Structures are given as C-alpha cells and as structure tokens.
Amino acid sequence: MTDRTAPSRTAPGSSAPGSSAPGSSAPGSSAPSAGAPPPLLEVTGLKKYFPIRKGVFSRLAGQVHAVDGVDLTIAKGETLGLVGESGCGKSTTGKVLLKLIEPTAGTIRVNGEDITHLSKTAMRPYRRQMQIIFQDPYSSLNPRMSAGSIVGEPLTIHKIAKGREKQQRVAALFERVGLRPDQMTKYPHEFSGGQRQRIGIARALALNPSLIVGDEPVSALDVSIQAQVINLLIDLQEEFGISYLFIAHDLAVVEHISHRVAVMYLGRIVEVTGRSALFTNPWHPYTEALLSAVPIPDPSAKRGKRVILKGDVPSPINPPSGCHFHTRCLYVQEQCKVETPQLRELSPGHQVACHFPLGSGTG
Amino acid sequence: MVENEGAARQEGTAAGIPGQGSVILELSGLRTHFFSREGVVRAVDGVSYHLNRRETLGVVGESGCGKSVTALSILRLIPDPPGRIVEGVIRFEGTDLLTLSEKKMQQIRGNEISMIFQEPMTSLNPVLTIGHQISEAIILHQKLSKSAAMEKSVEMLRLVHIPEAARLVREYPHQLSGGMRQRVMIAMALSCNPKVLIADEPTTALDVTIQAQILELMLELQEKLGTAIILITHDLGVIAETAQRVVVMYAGKKVEEAPVAELFAEPCHPYTLGLMGSIPRMDRDSAESPGGTRLQEIKGIVPSLYDLPPGCIFEPRCQYADDQCRAEYPPLEEKRPGHLAACWHTDRLER
Numbered sequence: 001m002t003d004r005t006a007p008s009r010t011a012p013g014s015s016a017p018g019s020s021a022p023g024s025s026a027p028g029s030s031a032p033s034a035g036a037p038p039p040l041l042e043v044t045g046l047k048k049y050f051p052i053r054k055g056v057f058s059r060l061a062g063q064v065h066a067v068d069g070v071d072l073t074i075a076k077g078e079t080l081g082l083v084g085e086s087g088c089g090k091s092t093t094g095k096v097l098l099k100l101i102e103p104t105a106g107t108i109r110v111n112g113e114d115i116t117h118l119s120k121t122a123m124r125p126y127r128r129q130m131q132i133i134f135q136d137p138y139s140s141l142n143p144r145m146s147a148g149s150i151v152g153e154p155l156t157i158h159k160i161a162k163g164r165e166k167q168q169r170v171a172a173l174f175e176r177v178g179l180r181p182d183q184m185t186k187y188p189h190e191f192s193g194g195q196r197q198r199i200g201i202a203r204a205l206a207l208n209p210s211l212i213v214g215d216e217p218v219s220a221l222d223v224s225i226q227a228q229v230i231n232l233l234i235d236l237q238e239e240f241g242i243s244y245l246f247i248a249h250d251l252a253v254v255e256h257i258s259h260r261v262a263v264m265y266l267g268r269i270v271e272v273t274g275r276s277a278l279f280t281n282p283w284h285p286y287t288e289a290l291l292s293a294v295p296i297p298d299p300s301a302k303r304g305k306r307v308i309l310k311g312d313v314p315s316p317i318n319p320p321s322g323c324h325f326h327t328r329c330l331y332v333q334e335q336c337k338v339e340t341p342q343l344r345e346l347s348p349g350h351q352v353a354c355h356f357p358l359g360s361g362t363g
Numbered sequence: 364m365v366e367n368e369g370a371a372r373q374e375g376t377a378a379g380i381p382g383q384g385s386v387i388l389e390l391s392g393l394r395t396h397f398f399s400r401e402g403v404v405r406a407v408d409g410v411s412y413h414l415n416r417r418e419t420l421g422v423v424g425e426s427g428c429g430k431s432v433t434a435l436s437i438l439r440l441i442p443d444p445p446g447r448i449v450e451g452v453i454r455f456e457g458t459d460l461l462t463l464s465e466k467k468m469q470q471i472r473g474n475e476i477s478m479i480f481q482e483p484m485t486s487l488n489p490v491l492t493i494g495h496q497i498s499e500a501i502i503l504h505q506k507l508s509k510s511a512a513m514e515k516s517v518e519m520l521r522l523v524h525i526p527e528a529a530r531l532v533r534e535y536p537h538q539l540s541g542g543m544r545q546r547v548m549i550a551m552a553l554s555c556n557p558k559v560l561i562a563d564e565p566t567t568a569l570d571v572t573i574q575a576q577i578l579e580l581m582l583e584l585q586e587k588l589g590t591a592i593i594l595i596t597h598d599l600g601v602i603a604e605t606a607q608r609v610v611v612m613y614a615g616k617k618v619e620e621a622p623v624a625e626l627f628a629e630p631c632h633p634y635t636l637g638l639m640g641s642i643p644r645m646d647r648d649s650a651e652s653p654g655g656t657r658l659q660e661i662k663g664i665v666p667s668l669y670d671l672p673p674g675c676i677f678e679p680r681c682q683y684a685d686d687q688c689r690a691e692y693p694p695l696e697e698k699r700p701g702h703l704a705a706c707w708h709t710d711r712l713e714r
Contacts, residue, residue: 079653085570085571085572085573086570192664194664195664222425222426222597222665223425223597223599223638223641223642224425224637224638224641224660224661225664226641227640227641227642227658227659227660227661228660228661228662230643230658231657231658231660234653234657249570249571251571251645252642252643252644252645253643255643255645256643256653256658257643257653258653259653275653279645289572290571290572291645292575293571293572293574293575294571294600294645295574295575295578295598295600295601295603295604296600296603296604296644296645296646297598297599297600297602297603297627297639297642297644298603298627298644298646299603299604299623299624299627300624300627300628301603301646306575308572308575308576308579309572309575309576312540312542312543312573313570
C-alpha cells in the first residue's frame with residue numbers, strides 16, 4: 001500500500017565494524033575509513049558492571065555483568081532493533097549509550113566524536129540529539145505536570161523557545177503525534193495508555209533529535225493501539241530521518257520496525273544482521289530458538305521443528321564460562337565451554353558470535 | 364461421528380466416561396457489573412459460552428474487555444462490593460454454580476475447577492514454602508495427612524518437570540525464577556485433578572522461550588489428565604497454537620465465536636479482523652525495509668465501560684459502521700456453521 005523505497009531506507013548506512021571483537025576494544029581501531037561519513041552512533045566494547053555490596057563496610061561481593069562487551073553501530077535514518085529476554089542487558093545498553101548510566105568500559109561515538117568521558121555540561125549539546133522513550137507510559141510522565149508542559153519542558157531546559165513560541169511548537173508536536181492541541185492542558189491520568197505513549201514520543205521529538213532510544217515503547221500497549229504507535233514511529237522516521245535504537249522482547253514487532261536486528265543474550269550480542277536474513281536464516285542457536293518460540297497467529301501456518309530451550313537464563317552475576325549460551329545450547333561442544341566466541345562477520349552485514357554457526361557451512 | 368456426538372451428549376448427564384464433545388461448563392447470559400460512585404461498569408454484559416470436556420477454549424480480547432472478570436465470575440471470586448453477578452447461569456456438570464452456598468462452592472474451587480493467574484510473583488505466598496502451599500489444597504480437598512500431601516506435592520512437581528522436586532518443596536517462592544513459579548502454580552492447580560482449569564494470561568509475564576515451555580507443558584498435561592482448559596489471553600499467536608475453539612470479547616460482550624482454524628481463515632467481525640491486521644507477522648513480512656507492509660490500525664480506543672455507545676459497541680472504531688450500527692446492537696448470529704458473530708455487515712468485510 002505505502003511503498004517506502006527512499007534510498008536512505010533501503011540501504012541504511014554503512015555496515016558495522018565487522019572485525020572489532022567485543023572485549024578487545026582498542027579505541028580507534030574501528031575508525032571509519034576516510035571519505036565515508038562516520039555512523040551516527042558507534043559503540044565499541046561497551047561494558048557495564050553493577051557492583052553488589054554486602055556487610056557493614058560495603059564489601060564488594062560480586063558484580064552483575066549487565067552489559068559485557070557490546071559493539072553497535074546505527075546509521076542515520078536507520079532502525080536497529082535490539083532483542084533479548086528479560087535480564088539480558090538490553091535496557092542497560094540503551095541507557096549506557098545515552099550516558100544516563102556511566103559505562104564501566106568502552107567508547108561511545110556520536111558522529112565520530114567520542115562522548116564517553118564528557119562532563120555533564122559538555123554532554124548537553126549531545127543530549128539534544130539523543131532522546132529516549134520509556135516502556136511504561138504510566139510511570140514515565142510526571143502526574144503533576146500538564147501534558148503540554150511535559151512536552152515543552154525540553155524546550156525550556158535547552159533554552160530553545162519560551163512563551164508563545166513554545167506553546168506553538170508544543171501544539172505542532174501534539175498534532176504531529178496524533179493528539180489534539182486542546183489536550184495540552186490535561187494531565188497524564190486523563191489520557192489512555194496509547195495517548196500517554198504519544199505524549200512521550202512528542203517529548204522525545206521536541207528537540208529534533210537524530211537518535212531516539214525506544215526502551216520497549218509498545219510493550220505495555222494493547223495490540224490495536226500498538227499498531228497505531230508503531231505506524232507513527234515509522235512515519236516520523238520517514239519524515240525527520242531519525243534513527244532508532246528499538247529495544248523490545250517481541251520479535252515480531254522488532255522485525256516489523258527494524259532495518260537491522262541485534263540479538264542479545266546475557267550481556268553480549270550474539271547475532272547482528274539485516275531484518276530478512278535474521279528471520280529466514282538465523283545462524284546463532286539462540287536466535288533460532290527465540291524465533292521458533294514465537295507463536296504464529298495462524299493455525300494453518302506450517303512451522304519447522306520447534307526448538308524448545310531447556311531451563312532458564314543463567315544469572316548475570318556468575319555468567320557461564322566460554323560462550324554464555326552453552327548451558328542451554330542444543331549443539332554445545334567442548335570448545336564452547338572454555339572459549340568465548342567473538343562476533344565475526346561471515347557474510348556482508350551478518351555477524352554471529354558462535355563457534356559452530358547454524359547452516360553457514362563453517363561449523 | 365454424528366452417533367458419537369449423540370452418545371457424548373447423553374454422557375454429559377450420566378456420570379459415565381467423559382468423552383470429548385460433551386459440555387462440562389456452560390455460561391449463559393452472564394452479567395457481572397461493578398457499582399461505583401461514578402456509575403455502573405458493565406464489565407461482563409450478557410456473555411454466553413460453553414466448554415467441552417478435554418477441550419481448550421481460547422478467550423481473547425484486549426485489556427478491559429471482561430475476559431478475566433468472566434473467569435472470576437465462574438469461580439465466584441468477584442469482590443462484592445463493588446462487583447456483583449446480576450444475571451445469568453453458570454452450569455457446571457448440570458448444577459448452577461450461582462445457586463450454591465459458599466460452603467459448597469469451596470468444595471468446587473481448586474478441586475473441580477481451578478485457576479492459574481498471570482502473575483506468578485504475586486499469586487504465591489512469599490512466607491510459606493512451595494510444598495506447604497501445594498499441600499494446603501491437597502489436605503483440604505483430598506483429606507490426606509500432612510506427610511502424604513507433601514509426597515503428593517513432590518509428585519506434582521515432578522509432573523510439571525521441576526528438577527530436584529524433593530528439595531524444592533522446602534524452598535520459598537523468591538528462590539525460583541518466573542518460569543519455575545508458573546510451573547509451581549500449574550502443579551498446585553492440577554494437584555486435585557480438576558475437571559476444568561482456567562488459565563488467565565498464564566504466559567504473559569514470561570519470556571518467549573519460557574512461554575513456549577509452559578504452553579507445551581499445559582498441553583502435555585491436558586493430554587495426560589484430560590483437563591478442559593479455558594485459556595484467557597490477548598495474544599492471538601498463543602490462541603492459534605493451543606486452542607480448539609475461540610471466543611472473542613470486546614467491551615464486555617462476546618462478539619465472535621468459532622473453531623480456531625475457521626476464525627483465522629474467515630473472521631466475521633470487524634474487530635477480530637482488525638486485531639489480526641494489527642499484529643506484525645514475521646512469517647509473512649519479507650519486505651527489505653520496515654513498514655513495507657503497513658500494520659492495519661483500529662482507530663480510536665476502547666470505549667469507557669461507563670458510557671457505552673447505544674448501538675453496536677464497536678461502532679465508533681469500525682470502518683464499516685452505518686446508521687443501523689449506531690441504532691441497534693447486532694444479534695449474535697450463526698454466520699457459517701459453528702461460527703457466531705455479532706455484526707450487521709459481516710458480508711461487507713474485506714478480508
């Protein structure tokens with residue numbers, strides 16, 4: 001029905017820095033070649049460990065390896081989907097790369113500039129470019145502020161507009177996300193879940209960002225409302241050329257909205273590829289299991305043999321040795337228990353971190 | 364086939380061998396309303412459906428459509444006040460549950476009909492051991508001694524494939540993962556060998572890989588124990604893979620009912636059709652870029668239950684609505700064999 005074949009969408013950006021392995025993050029090793037513009041966002045060797053303290057003297061009792069060496073790139077106008085089960089570190093990744101949480105190690109580059117160690121004030125101009133939409137439209141809006149002031153607040157903070165001009169810009173934002181400008185004086189509790197999520201989107205759009213991190217932005221919504229919000233996000237990308245990091249656990253939603261998809265398991269990225277390749281030709285056993293677990297809403301659909309994983313995700317406090325997935329993997333070998341597989345590019349734009357990738361002929 | 368069905372129906376009244384096809388639970392004209400200062404919320408407004416023995420019936424709908432309140436009404440667990448079952452009949456093996464005394468009802472709840480809930484975190488008591496909680500129902504309904512009940516608990520945990528069941532009965536809920544807790548809930552619900560299991564969004568709080576495990580387990584146990592299941596969910600994928608018949612609810616009413624394959628092939632209500640169009644489909648979407656196939660939206664939002672439209676409840680959001688829809692609620696009609704829908708314009712739907 002709607003044909004979307006703008007060149008920027010069909011061939012989004014440059015491919016990921018294929019050779020740089022997680023963990024071995026030599027800064028600059030993944031610098032883009034001269035001539036090609038650097039990707040909008042480039043993250044290398046990103047780690048975030050949360051300390052666990054115990055006792056009277058807050059002795060360090062352990063660390064939660066929430067993000068354990070993540071490499072990502074996002075091109076302008078591109079959507080990168082980040083999927084994984086709860087506790088795999090996908091939300092932490094989103095917050096760390098916005099520097100809402102300080103990373104333990106790794107570098108974050110925006111348009112080629114290293115922002116990893118910038119101070120709060122030096123971060124300001126970058127904050128304008130990078131916004132976030134949260135999962136829960138009930139707790140992410142201040143109940144004591146009117147919808148209009150929630151959306152207008154970023155304009156005030158960044159001293160972009162005030163008074164009548166601010167009101168006009170907020171009204172325009174309201175219209176753009178499908179709310180009526182006369183709803184600006186209402187408070188969050190007067191809106192439905194889907195409408196609240198639209199307020200969150202309008203707030204994120206207020207500063208004309210180039211990147212929006214969506215942390216499960218549609219997970220709390222009913223399906224009919226979810227479709228409205230997904231369509232809105234796609235339209236906004238079309239119109240403003242925004243890049244998204246779309247974090248979600250729902251594979252069908254991620255597949256629908258993303259150009260490329262990264263699959264995360266216990267703090268590491270196990271597979272990155274373009275949308276169609278991931279869903280037709282997964283290489284990592286975890287991706288295969290995830291895909292096969294998703295129920296298909298069609299009783300007549302033929303599916304291959306269903307892969308059902310045994311057990312639960314191990315604790316990120318003591319992640320398994322070698323490949324984190326080896327405790328649940330159906331194809332586990334001795335090598336997997338000792339040696340950590342690195343993310344490697346086996347075909348253009350398709351990376352996998354597995355010693356014995358499925359169906360690629362190299363196993 | 365026809366003979367079989369006739370025989371099965373007769374069995375429904377006689378206490379013979381339960382055969383597939385005979386009705387075990389039947390709701391008719393159920394109305395559960397909540398009375399508040401702002402007005403009356405018609406959470407369930409004239410819902411009828413039945414459940415056959417050994418069958419899985421899917422009940423699907425969005426939040427606030429009344430699917431959970433219907434289930435709670437079956438077990439008479441509606442908090443009163445503010446809620447009340449104002450009308451209807453709930454027939455379980457021939458007796459109307461709404462006429463039973465509370466004492467009689469207690470013998471049915473958890474014993475003949477049991478329920479598992481969405482939140483395995485909040486539906487277990489955090490200060491009692493797993494074994495204690497499972498044996499509680501066994502001691503109450505099956506009159507076993509404490510130690511025998513504990514043995515039975517271990518056996519139930521083995522049945523739901525929990526490793527080291529003997530050790531686990533002495534542990535507390537917080538020591539288990541979400542998937543494990545849901546297995547414990549299932550073990551508890553099935554411990555008295557109920558004839559009907561009501562599962563209210565049993566996998567919604569779980570990750571997909573765990574969801575697959577739990578659904579597989581439920582179907583395996585159904586096969587083994589012959590339990591009839593009412594599976595309440597908002598996920599059409601789960602319905603497609605587990606249910607044999609489906610009831611679609613919207614704003615307190617049943618708008619469509621059909622065998623599962625029939626429903627997905629030929630939806631007869633615009634709401635069902637809209638729901639199907641609004642889910643992203645991995646198996647069909649082969650476009651190179653996102654949005655190549657655009658999701659269908661159902662415009663607007665679910666109407667407030669305080670203030671329902673006078674005619675068809677779906678009319679404000681329906682693209683096929685006309686004056687007839689605004690004036691009168693459509694009757695639930697058999698549009699195709701075994702396929703009911705409440706819509707004036709089924710023949711106009713563009714599938």
